[in-house]
Amino acid sequence: MKDQEFINRKADHIRYSLAKEAEAVESGTLHHWSLVHDSLPDLDLGEISLESLWFGAPKPNPFFIAGMTAGHPDAKIINERLARAASERGWAMGVGSQRRELDSEFKDSAVQSLRKQNPDLFLISNLGIAQLIEIHERGSWNLLFDLLERSGSSALAIHLNPLQEAIQPEGTPRFKNGWIAIRELAHRLKIPLIVKETGSGMSRKFMDRISQLPIAAVDVSGLGGTHWGRVEGLRAGEGTISHELGATFANWGVPVAESILNAKGAFSKSQKTAILASGGIRTGLDAAKCLALGASAVGFAKPALEAALQGDRPLQQWMEKIESELRVAMFCTGAGSVPELALDKIERRDHD
Numbered sequence: 001m002k003d004q005e006f007i008n009r010k011a012d013h014i015r016y017s018l019a020k021e022a023e024a025v026e027s028g029t030l031h032h033w034s035l036v037h038d039s040l041p042d043l044d045l046g047e048i049s050l051e052s053l054w055f056g057a058p059k060p061n062p063f064f065i066a067g068m069t070a071g072h073p074d075a076k077i078i079n080e081r082l083a084r085a086a087s088e089r090g091w092a093m094g095v096g097s098q099r100r101e102l103d104s105e106f107k108d109s110a111v112q113s114l115r116k117q118n119p120d121l122f123l124i125s126n127l128g129i130a131q132l133i134e135i136h137e138r139g140s141w142n143l144l145f146d147l148l149e150r151s152g153s154s155a156l157a158i159h160l161n162p163l164q165e166a167i168q169p170e171g172t173p174r175f176k177n178g179w180i181a182i183r184e185l186a187h188r189l190k191i192p193l194i195v196k197e198t199g200s201g202m203s204r205k206f207m208d209r210i211s212q213l214p215i216a217a218v219d220v221s222g223l224g225g226t227h228w229g230r231v232e233g234l235r236a237g238e239g240t241i242s243h244e245l246g247a248t249f250a251n252w253g254v255p256v257a258e259s260i261l262n263a264k265g266a267f268s269k270s271q272k273t274a275i276l277a278s279g280g281i282r283t284g285l286d287a288a289k290c291l292a293l294g295a296s297a298v299g300f301a302k303p304a305l306e307a308a309l310q311g312d313r314p315l316q317q318w319m320e321k322i323e324s325e326l327r328v329a330m331f332c333t334g335a336g337s338v339p340e341l342a343l344d345k346i347e348r349r350d351h352d
Helices: 003-019 073-089 111-119 128-140 142-150 162-167 178-188 204-210 229-237 242-249 256-266 284-293 301-309 312-331
Strands: 033-035 052-054 055-057 064-067 091-094 122-128 155-159 193-196 215-219 274-277 297-300 347-349
Touching: 003 274, 033 284, 064 073, 064 312, 073 111, 073 297, 073 301, 073 312, 091 128, 111 142, 111 347, 122 142, 128 155, 128 178, 162 229, 162 242, 178 193, 178 256, 204 256, 229 242, 256 284, 274 284, 284 297, 284 312, 284 347, 297 301, 301 312
Parallel strands: 064 091, 064 297, 091 122, 122 155, 155 193, 193 215, 215 274, 274 297
Antiparallel strands: 033 347, 052 055
């Protein structure tokens, strides 16, 4: 693919992901769940701890910025702003697909500079399953591991996006041998491996199978937020097959709440696989619900991008609001720590 075509596509992704039409109208089902109110919590608001374990290491809170963009000029400013804020507040941060950086002749060091500028940043690198399959088939593992070393990656996310690839005019919907490639990577990789969706969630059948592999985490990325089938349909424009497909599959996927429960049911208590929740998470209250359902960390994409586009201060203010919302939700349920947010703190309500 020509560089300019790639850059244009990534710029389109930012633009269309912010459009209201790109957001799934079906909620992530979080509105069906309510945290149980405690009128007399036996604790003080000031003593509540948001501390969370990230792959065995303590972090100030259970939040991460989901991978969104990389590989084009606008991404540099956005990612640098996100990285600064994430490092200061102790959030983890993912970046968009780094497929271009697998090319040794690619000279843009934007992602590679994030960890150098922010040494304490927990940086999650990102690569698509189609690229991983190609690496596996060619045996070119050194290209991937060199990339991770250059980036100073704390973890690697392999993203699964079959719907997007099937609808995207330039897509690469070649997923055969993906399970084999993930299994081999899991045995070779020396940093945590995360397997993530991109807004279509994860079924119980998928969770049962992925739970057999030695991965560090799943990011369920459920239905309820930016929907990449919609994004690709909007990009293609009216009168195209991709536009029609985007409309047909506009609400395809497994909602985030259901995806978390699928993961919780599939992973045994003895497993150390973390459940990361993203996909339509908009508030700290949403995050609290995800944590109570069984997630160990919660990610934000669109609202983080919107805040980052406004500047450093608006981004910091938004992150502070999210943390405060979680803290208030914990206080009003009597949960003094993140681990205390459990299923006994939440109940399902079938009415709106």
